[in-house]
Amino acid sequence: MVNVDKLIQAVVEGDKDSAGILAKEAVVSGVDLESLVEKLTDAMRVVGDKFERFEIFLPEMMQSADAMMAAMDVIGPKLAEGGNVRKKGTVVIGSAAGDMHEIGKDIVITVLKANGFEIVDLGADVDPLEFVTKAKEAQADIIGISALMTTTMPGAAEVIELLKENGLRDKVKVMVGGAPTTQEWADSIGADGWAENASQAAELAEKLIG
Ligand code: HCB
Numbered sequence: 080m081v082n083v084d085k086l087i088q089a090v091v092e093g094d095k096d097s098a099g100i101l102a103k104e105a106v107v108s109g110v111d112l113e114s115l116v117e118k119l120t121d122a123m124r125v126v127g128d129k130f131e132r133f134e135i136f137l138p139e140m141m142q143s144a145d146a147m148m149a150a151m152d153v154i155g156p157k158l159a160e161g162g163n164v165r166k167k168g169t170v171v172i173g174s175a176a177g178d179m180h181e182i183g184k185d186i187v188i189t190v191l192k193a194n195g196f197e198i199v200d201l202g203a204d205v206d207p208l209e210f211v212t213k214a215k216e217a218q219a220d221i222i223g224i225s226a227l228m229t230t231t232m233p234g235a236a237e238v239i240e241l242l243k244e245n246g247l248r249d250k251v252k253v254m255v256g257g258a259p260t261t262q263e264w265a266d267s268i269g270a271d272g273w274a275e276n277a278s279q280a281a282e283l284a285e286k287l288i289g
Contacts, residue, residue, distance in 0.1 A: 083115060086150065087122045093142025095149045102150035112158045113278055116151075116186055120276065123147055123182070124258065147182055155185070159193045166197055168288040171214045172223035173201030175234035175257075180227035183257060183277075187223065190277035196284060207237035214242075214251050220288050223280070226257040236268040252287040256280060 086101035088094075105115055126143040129135045170191055174184050181203045188198050199217045201209060214222050222242075224235040235255050242248045252271040255264075265273030271287055274280035 083110065083118060086115075087118060090119055090122045090143055090146045090150060091125055093139055093146050095142065095146045098146035099149040099153060102153035106153055106157050112154055113190070116154060116158070117276055117278075119147060119150060120183070120186070127258070144182060151182070151186065151189075155189045158189050165195050167195040167285065168220035169197045169199065169217050170221045170223050170284060171199040171201065171210060171217055171219040173205035173210060173225070174203040175224055175226040175231040176206055176237075177204060177234065178225070178227055178231035178257075179203045180225070180257070183227065184223075184225040187225065187256065187274075187277045187280045190281045191223075191284060194281040194285070196281075205234075207234055207241050210238045211241045211245055211247065215245070215247060219251055221252045221254055221284055223284075224253065224255045226255065226260055229259050232257075232260060232264065235270065239269050254280065254283055254287065 082101065083105065086098060086105060089097040089101055106112070123143065126135070126140055130140045172184060172188060174181055188200055192198055199213055199219065201213060210222050210224065213219070222238060224238060226232045226235055235253070239248070239253055242251060242253070254272045254274060255270045256274045260273060262273045272283045274283045
């Protein structure tokens, strides 16, 4: 019987080696991987809350990020297996300007790929104009923007303004997400959709391409 609680604990405590081993056990045991990823995402929120309360500091938050990435290195490929092979559309995705957080974006990418989307991953700290240029080049259906900080959320609004300025707003849908974001904020900047997690992002992407 796999111990999901131990895996969560390893991520919260930043124990990268145990996280990798426990993730392998979880994958072999056949647990539902999407719900496992959601539990691990909640674990990262616990880490963030501890950081905010000064119970842990940047090095510990980095260790937890490493442990989460070690777990995702194992879980991600399995999650992507058996995905829908029929191409549904192209998504250009990245983290907003100034934002180095990538774990959530990478999970969204894995789930989108498993659901038949082609991905152009722009990485982290993406300039608003780059989103627009790359979306045009790739003839993308959707731009996905991940913002993990209140200070980087305005970058998403800039992408939408640039799409308008370049006459592309009606050609490319914009979906946004990231821990501090909300549906209300997404509506306020004129995004086409907001997703709370990776499974919702995949559902939303399908809806957006009709
Ligand atoms: Co970071 N950090 N961090 N951090 N960090 C946060 C985000 C805080 C909330 C922590 C806190 O104070 N409570 C905070 C931001 C506060 C704010 O906005 N006001 C913060 C801060 C302050 C900072 C630094 C400034 C710290 C410092 O240097 N003093 C610094 C900023 C660096 C920068 O970006 N310029 C920093 C650095 C780091 C690292 C490097 C240690 C590490 C990132 C490692 C990496 O990504 N390679 C890190 C981490 C890990 C976090 C927390 C703990 C977890 C983030 C994470 O990976 N979550 C985070 C706390 C939190 O989020 N509450 C904390 C797990 C993923 C799976 O969840 O929400 O990202 P997610 O993604 C979900 C979901 O949102 C959705 O689907 C995903 C999968 O389910 N989704 C989308 C995401 N993107 C989407 C896009 C779409 O289109 C659709 C859906």
